[in-house]
Amino acid sequence: MTAMDEQEQRRRRLAAWRGSHRVLARRSTDGTVAEGLAALAAAVGDGSGAGSGSGSDTGAGSGFVHDPDDAVDVYGGGVVADLERRVAGLLGTEAAAFFPTGTMAQQVALRCWAGRTGNATVALHPLAHPELHEEGSLGAVSGLRTVHLTSAARMPSAEEVADHPEPFGTLMLELPLRDAGFVLPTWDELEAVVAAARERDAVVHLDGARLWECGPHFGRGLQEIAALADSVYVSFYKSLDGLSGAVLAGPDALVEEARVWRHRYGGQLFQQYPAALSALIGLDRELPRLPSYVAHAKVVAGAMAEGFAAAGVPWFRVHPEPPHTHQFQVWLPYDAEVLDEASLRQAEETGVTLFRRWGAGAAGAAGLPPGVSVTEVTVAGAGLEWSAEDVREAVGVFVGLLK
DSSP: OOHHHHHHHHHHHHHHHHHOSEESOOOGGGSOHHHHHHHHHHHHHHOOOOOSSTTSOOOOOOSOSSOTTSOOOSSSOHHHHHHHHHHHHHHTOSEEEEESOHHHHHHHHHHHHHHHHTOOEEEOOTTSHHHHHSTTHHHHTTOOEEEOSOOSSSOOOHHHHHHOSSOOSEEEEESSBGGGTSBOOOHHHHHHHHHHHHHTTOEEEEEETTGGGOHHHHTOOHHHHHTTSSEEEEESSSTTOOSSOEEEEEOHHHHHHHHHHHHHTTOOOSOOHHHHHHHHHHHHHTGGGHHHHHHHHHHHHHHHHHHHHHTTOSSOEEESSSOSSSEEEEEESSOHHHHHHHHHHHHHHHSEEOOOOOBOOOTTOTTOOTTOEEEEEEOOGGGGGOOHHHHHHHHHHHHHTTO
């Protein structure tokens, strides 16, 4: 497909998604620049918490997220410092530093820990974000070396941590492990893995890009989860639908060092108030609703499985079943192009967006056979309107478009 064809396909997708009256999640990235700016200004100006973009699921806020008459930030401070304090309080850490990207936040954290432990080796999963989506940044930019404790599409076990044949300074755990299907361990398994790392004198860093929605699975609050680790990174544009940005949270001394490295890496931006404001809006609006999204994702996933079975699809998988968070995968034995076309036609012809993009899936994803395509399903505010019967009916229509 040429670049022009891809642009045309993207316009077609956006038109179909924006024109759908029923979706499982609305995204701010489906909106226009003008709509996004207007929604952000409205949310700050009237305290409604209406969201950072026109595509966002709407919900009630809790008043002003930040004084709209405050001066803009300049190299930090102001609303950025407000956000840092807010996240440190939510996670129960001594301090937190705002970063323009999670890639930078984690690279800085792991570099700082390497200097403090004297060991530049990081143990992480081969499906973790730095290994799949960051162009080898840990080694190329920070001089870090990575090792893998397991190739299974799950968090390593305590035994695998304990039995690894060489030392490592930091154990990085991605919660949930997105490319394995947004999977999480049990709380007991997580505690055991952390204890095994401590026995090896390794520090523990949490890739918590989606940590916000992990509480229902663990039956624990954010502070108790974060307290297991020495540092944690959280994202604002994924579960919270912010514009961009991330926070690295941990001990005062680590965060202060991280601020120095943030400047060295080019992350000390002149002004960041739009991203910081959208993050605060997400914390007010989306964070309290995430448990309801997680609960309803189980309903949606179960109904999808029933719908595929009733439609006579010879093989499919909803993974994991039930979902561990408000996101999960669906696997079907068709080419991604065929599934994309069926998904778009359903949106265009019926006004229902059931699935968005399909692909081959991450290399090494557990049990993904050749010739099978995968999509990620997110259930957010708009998805709460779907009953199980709505989902089964939409699956039936989708399968009909494959024939």
